Amino acid sequence: MAARGQAGPATIEDVARAAGVSRSAVSKVIRDAYGVSPAMRERVTAAIERLGYRPRVSARGMRGKTFTLGIEIPDLANPFYPLLLAGATAALSGTPYQLVIAPADPAHSEGYRALQALVDRQVDGVIAVSPLVEQAWLSEVSATVPLVMLGRHDRAEEYDTVVSDxxxxxxxxxxxxxxxxxxxxxxxxxxxxxxxxxxxxxxxxxxxxxxxxxxxxxxxxxxxxxxxxxxxxxxxxxxxxxxxxxxxxxxxxxxxxxxxxxxxxxxxxxxxxxxxxxxxxxxxxxxxxxxxxxxxxxxxxGERMGRRSVELLLERLAGRTAPRHEVVEPDxxxxxxxxxxxxxxxx
Amino acid sequence: MAARGQAGPATIEDVARAAGVSRSAVSKVIRDAYGVSPAMRERVTAAIERLGYRPRVSARGMRGKTFTLGIEIPDLANPFYPLLLAGATAALSGTPYQLVIAPADPAHSEGYRALQALVDRQVDGVIAVSPLVEQAWLSEVSATVPLVMLGRHDRAEEYDTVVSDxxxxxxxxxxxxxxxxxxxxxxxxxxxxxxxxxxxxxxxxxxxxxxxxxxxxxxxxxxxxxxxxxxxxxxxxxxxxxxxxxxxxxxxxxxxxxxxxxxxxxxxxxxxxxxxxxxxxxxxxxxxxxxxxxxxxxxxxGERMGRRSVELLLERLAGRTAPRHEVVEPDxxxxxxxxxxxxxxxx
DNA sequence: CACATGATGTAGACCGATCTACAAGAGGCG
DNA sequence: CGCCTCTTGTAGATCGGTCTACATCATGTG
Structure with a gap:
């Protein structure tokens, strides 16, 4: 947030104009892509700073990724779930990813609704905690986006799982x-x-x-x-x-x-x-x-389970394809x- | 989720082709806009059903809205906050909006980060619970998106507040x-x-x-x-x-x-x-x-406070411009x- | 019967990023 | 010196929706 040109927040176009370069150049700097000279990086970064520019996730999502991981949670009132979240959040710090939570009442169809909402929002990965959705449906989801089922013991071929013994x-x-x-x-x-x-x-x-x-x-x-x-x-x-x-x-x-x-x-x-x-x-x-x-x-x-779930997703995003099924021992x-x-x- | 044409989930284009109509027509049906004959609605709806089509929120967000409300919460481990969420979620059922939660550690800068993440994601409205962000900054945010500050006693001109007495x-x-x-x-x-x-x-x-x-x-x-x-x-x-x-x-x-x-x-x-x-x-x-x-x-x-926050946002989305400051009595x-x-x- | 009106559907610009293809220029090398 | 490669930057297509402007057609009206 800072001063901006005219109507609404600054866009990549505004930054490009301010820095006297092309949109593509700005995009490269943002994504830290190959082919940027130190001088160019300097100018662009300065313009970004000056305009308070923030890339819009919607626009990025059109072609690239959204840098968002979604976790669907039934019943946040149960204090066990926040533990998962703490672990997940911790695992994400230092990465460019942001965690968003979709709350779902424990009722049956709610899990579907919340997970679907995350998929609709083009998240780069999903963690599902609702135990009451069908495995076949999850498999379908995982064709679109990497998925970790947290807490349920099904060794699916399509997605990863993290469970307690x-x-x-x-x-x-x-x-x-x-x-x-x-x-x-x-x-x-x-x-x-x-x-x-x-x-x-x-x-x-x-x-x-x-x-x-x-x-x-x-x-x-x-x-x-x-x-x-x-x-x-x-x-x-x-x-x-x-x-x-x-x-x-x-x-x-x-x-x-x-x-x-x-x-x-x-x-x-x-x-x-x-x-x-x-x-x-x-x-x-x-x-x-x-x-x-x-x-x-x-x-x-729970914290470890949340952390491992995120790590498994990050591995998937890095290219892993073979499913992994983790078991955490309780005491x-x-x-x-x-x-x-x-x-x-x-x- | 259902059968789809070729690569990836169905798009509005696929639906249009399947129904033998234009993209615009499909868009109209989805948005329940003016100028759709019953016959057309019928055909389009059938095609949507058949292809398992779901509009992508990113794409919608480019021009229109995302049908997403964001709430930023510090420390979900504190069981008071889930109460707010329960109320907020309840107030949203029946509307086309989805709630997403951005978790923020109670540390100072975390509130900014999480709120910014929501703004970056083009949410249609934001509820902020972190008390430790500057009022001026919130005012800036609320120039972009309707905002409700939940729990803090500042009677800002730019945004609504819900507090307990x-x-x-x-x-x-x-x-x-x-x-x-x-x-x-x-x-x-x-x-x-x-x-x-x-x-x-x-x-x-x-x-x-x-x-x-x-x-x-x-x-x-x-x-x-x-x-x-x-x-x-x-x-x-x-x-x-x-x-x-x-x-x-x-x-x-x-x-x-x-x-x-x-x-x-x-x-x-x-x-x-x-x-x-x-x-x-x-x-x-x-x-x-x-x-x-x-x-x-x-x-x-807390449930009432969460509910009222959402209702205030919905009012803003419906056009209200004058700020409202609600006080809930504790007992x-x-x-x-x-x-x-x-x-x-x-x- | 000519014309205004209203309902319905379509074409195409547009949103703001990413990403591919390519142009231009700088060095390196035989 | 000519050619090749590598680096740096740009143009423009593209993603999947929304939305405006407009074409078409049926109906009502003087």
Missing amino acids: DEAGALTVMRHLFDLGHRDIAHLTGEPEDSDPGFGVPQAIRLQAYRTAMQEAGLGDRINIAHVPGVTAGAHRAALRLLAETERPTAIVACHDEPALEVLRAVADAGLTADDVSVAGYDGIAIAGHPGISLTTMRQD LVVRSSTRPPRALGGR | DEAGALTVMRHLFDLGHRDIAHLTGEPEDSDPGFGVPQAIRLQAYRTAMQEAGLGDRINIAHVPGVTAGAHRAALRLLAETERPTAIVACHDEPALEVLRAVADAGLTADDVSVAGYDGIAIAGHPGISLTTMRQD LVVRSSTRPPRALGGR
Whole structure:
């Protein structure tokens, strides 16, 4: 922003005129292309400075690139997603690329809409976080623009993926609870249709791991799954229901930290404590470490996941064609929300 | 997305050819402009459908609009901001506009960079949340594109603003604490240079209100202000220092909920409880209502603020030229983090 | 019946960049 | 000295839309 010729912001034409050179020359300087003499660069740069010229991304996008990467995110209210963004933003600093976020409500069709909006805007690369769009559709998108699917376990040929090892993570949580002595462990997750493991959604993988762990521990008959519509929104009520059962579970595992917070709230509302019911979450959001919450959780390195996603995109833009599928290992953070069950010597 | 002619996604040219009409005709149909017969609309729509045609925003932006509104947000990790986004997104549903978010680290120059990135992308309107950019610069920006400053109290002639009544809110918190019997009340806020009331930043207004309230209560000599670099990041240490003072304050008011959470953590770390030190925040983030936290706070209707910002932009796009400055009233939510001071019979 | 009016569709300029092809000039070399 | 190569800068096509001006045709009207 600075003084400009007449109507509206300066264009490349204005700069060319001011510097006494051609448009092409200015363009070369901007793009740092081959064939510019130091003298010319000097004059053009000065003119750019003087006019406060900024190239318009729309115009650049017509032929070249937009220097924009888009990330589609469902539900920014979930504090795990900002972690991804922090990592993505960090990975982009120092590059000429700008990150733009398209928010999408978690509702089904919203993911499509938001991703489509990014594609319409000619972004140079897309990161998709919405788990509920069809793989085939993503493949089609990736024919137009490089794409990274973040968080879902599908090893597509057409695009890259970055995921956390949800199976190992969920099994680790279960082992932790078994080690504490729990046998009546309930699992709280989303609606059944989203939990089909074929879809590759994290919560589906975690649910499957829960089943496997219970079976292998010989507790197949104690499997207790609460499918909650809207997960976080319905978690409080669902948890109250679990807590009112005659054979109350001694531990509840939620598919994410956010619903786990609601479970904790329900535990408090029911007049119970962590000595009565252990609660474990999954994600490792920051508030889980607050002394008033102190939630045991599997911490996913969201920042790393966001960073790697961007790096994979940049590699694609640099020419890579073979798909890559990255796995990030989560780690268990034990806090005071999980304790031995009362009957076995819990204080 | 669907079948397309040859290389790359279909263009308006392809649609025109497929429908046997001119580009202009297709353009008219897309824009729902005057002069299209039902028959023509029919044929064109069918062709669009068949080819899976989507107009490219870059190309549209060259002459017309981009149907994109941009919002610049510092620090998405602060859960108050997603509230704004939720409101903004909601206000946009049903309109042809798409919201894109440009993330900016809270560092000073980042706000400029992110806002500039949005302007470069030819958005039809901008919402700025970063409080630390100069008013004059914003005025310049608003010569190019309609702008709403969200959260800062400057009644500029060139652009609209949406703010919460921070003065009334902060005074309300103080009255609440006075009513409980507190007299030694400390205030925790950001760095002094950001607290100049002339800047209009919320935390500056709140700090000023704290001063006023203390003065008017005859407690001018007990004013105790902790200026913390990086607010949230430094709040924990700063709170520990306050708690270690010989004349320990009986209440601590933070300029935002996020640092207030850190104060609560410090209180716990120091082996104290809400009976020893009351804590109040400001913003009304959701987690403050969790039983493990239970933080007294001034709730700002972030969703409403986001919604109003978008509505003001839409009005501008519809032709309004006179600036509007909206004020939203916050309300006090009393929870168990504030109690009467021990000396006066707090149990 | 000649003419004004209004509805519908098309041609082509235009937006602001990029990028290819090429011209002009400077050195290098046999 | 003539030719070749390399560097530097320019002209002009191009991207995919929008938008203005205008042509065409059907209809209403005096």
